[in-house]
Amino acid sequence: MKAIVVAVDQNMGIGANNDMMWSRDLPADLAHFKKVTTGGSIIMGRKTFESIGRPLPDRENIVVSSKPVGVSGVLTAASLQSAYELARYPIFVIGGGQIYAQAIDNVDRLCVTHVDASFPDATVFFPQIDSATWQEVFREHHEADERNKYAYDFVVYDRV
Numbered sequence: 001m002k003a004i005v006v007a008v009d010q011n012m013g014i015g016a017n018n019d020m021m022w023s024r025d026l027p028a029d030l031a032h033f034k035k036v037t038t039g040g041s042i043i044m045g046r047k048t049f050e051s052i053g054r055p056l057p058d059r060e061n062i063v064v065s066s067k068p069v070g071v072s073g074v075l076t077a078a079s080l081q082s083a084y085e086l087a088r089y090p091i092f093v094i095g096g097g098q099i100y101a102q103a104i105d106n107v108d109r110l111c112v113t114h115v116d117a118s119f120p121d122a123t124v125f126f127p128q129i130d131s132a133t134w135q136e137v138f139r140e141h142h143e144a145d146e147r148n149k150y151a152y153d154f155v156v157y158d159r160v
């Protein structure tokens with residue numbers, strides 16, 4: 001089983017300036033991400049790894065890059081396919097844009113946080129989720145609250 005984990009805005013924007021636009025404003029999504037991915041193998045592009053800045057604990061960290069990352073606790077893979085082959089646990093592809101674009105055709109599940117806001121400065125986008133390919137199997141809505149600036153939905157799509 002391979003899954004993508006991603007948070008998108010209303011226009012499918014996922015990033016700007018090598019960061020997520022809502023990073024400090026949606027702690028519930030960070031907690032959700034941790035819950036979903038803990039115990040798995042997380043596969044990410046080199047830019048996303050640099051944005052996170054460190055290997056994430058309790059997960060096997062695999063970075064896709066043309067050159068070795070050279071950080072203790074991180075495996076480097078020269079392609080997405082080699083990352084899949086290296087992974088020893090359930091696979092979660094965690095971005096960014098380049099890696100999602102290559103992975104969306106070969107994963108079974110999309111775990112998507114739909115953030116109820118739009119960010120015009122977004123420069124990196126997730127592909128459109130085509131309803132002929134992806135069926136919504138779970139949705140949990142949350143309103144904004146004192147800690148989370150925007151409303152958001154946790155949604156799971158499985159390949160039809």
Ligand SMILES: NC(=O)c1ccc[n+]([C@@H]2O[C@H](COP(=O)([O-])OP(=O)(O)OC[C@H]3O[C@@H](n4cnc5c(N)ncnc54)[C@H](OP(=O)(O)O)[C@@H]3O)[C@@H](O)[C@H]2O)c1
Nearest residue numbers: 006007015018019020045046047048066095096097098099
């Ligand atoms: N909203 C979300 O859920 C979410 C999640 C993750 C990231 N993001 C955002 O996404 C943005 C980063 O995405 P991005 O598209 O710029 O970069 P990225 O996908 O994170 O990383 C791109 C890098 O991955 C490596 N790479 C990609 N395909 C490869 C291949 N086939 N073989 C070997 N190496 C390959 C290359 O590294 P080398 O140049 O080292 O070869 C490439 O420069 C940031 O803004 C980040 O905050 C958002």
